[in-house]
Amino acid sequence: NAGVTQTPKFQVLKTGQSMTLQCAQDMNHEYMSWYRQDPGMGLRLIHYSVGAGITDQGEVPNGYNVSRSTTEDFPLRLLSAAPSQTSVYFCASMQGATNEQFFGPGTRLTVL
Amino acid sequence: RKEVEQDPGPFNVPEGATVAFNCTYSNSASQSFFWYRQDCRKEPKLLMSVYSSGNEDGRFTAQLNRASQYISLLIRDSKLSDSATYLCVVKNTGGFKTIFGAGTRLFVKA
Numbered sequence: 001n002a003g004v005t006q007t008p009k010f011q012v013l014k015t016g017q018s019m020t021l022q023c024a025q026d027m028n029h030e031y032m033s034w035y036r037q038d039p040g041m042g043l044r045l046i047h048y049s050v051g052a053g054i055t056d057q058g059e060v061p062n063g064y065n066v067s068r069s070t071t072e073d074f075p076l077r078l079l080s081a082a083p084s085q086t087s088v089y090f091c092a093s094m095q096g097a098t099n100e101q102f103f104g105p106g107t108r109l110t111v112l
Numbered sequence: 113r114k115e116v117e118q119d120p121g122p123f124n125v126p127e128g129a130t131v132a133f134n135c136t137y138s139n140s141a142s143q144s145f146f147w148y149r150q151d152c153r154k155e156p157k158l159l160m161s162v163y164s165s166g167n168e169d170g171r172f173t174a175q176l177n178r179a180s181q182y183i184s185l186l187i188r189d190s191k192l193s194d195s196a197t198y199l200c201v202v203k204n205t206g207g208f209k210t211i212f213g214a215g216t217r218l219f220v221k222a
Contacts, residue, residue, distance in 0.1 A: 033208075033210075040120070043199075043212040044212075045210070048208055050208060056208075058209075090155055090156070100161075101156075103155035
């Protein structure tokens with residue numbers, strides 16, 4: 001049981017490049033979400049999903065897209081990277097009944 | 113005003129000390145409360161949920177004060193391994209929205 005996995009662990013992009021951050025969970029959780037964490041800001045919700053085929057925007061969705069074609073996978077796409085997107089990105093999953101969120105190890109992204 | 117506010121610290125305490133963190137939240141409709149722990153350059157992990165009646169887990173005690181809209185975390189007999197950032201988390205009613213505080217850093221020194 002791997003829990004929540006994320007790839008890559010580190011990534012450096014140039015302004016304007018696009019990329020996809022991968023997230024997968026093997027706990028059959030309904031809820032999945034993407035957060036970014038910046039110094040002094042706490043975790044901020046980017047997008048979330050309450051089940052396969054259902055996604056919605058969080059607090060800071062601009063510049064990011066998501067899709068949820070399966071229960072297990074929830075990729076985050078950066079369409080045209082900007083320096084303001086330099087951050088640590090965490091994916092999380094949650095089974096509704098417990099409300100405990102399980103986080104992946106994070107992706108450290110730098111946009112030059 | 114942030115929805116969830118914490119003193120960023122850092123709190124520097126000796127081993128064996130008792131330390132307390134407070135966290136205030138602005139939305140009176142908030143229903144679920146948690147403390148998460150985050151080690152340096154790692155992901156957050158659930159430390160404990162916070163119940164209306166207060167709850168204890170070993171050396172850790174969490175309390176909720178709905179009237180004043182704050183939650184607290186008390187750590188007794190601090191260990192070196194307690195050094196981490198503690199995140200206050202609030203979940204609102206009827207939805208998915210979960211708000212994280214920016215965290216309080218704790219350093220426990222020998």
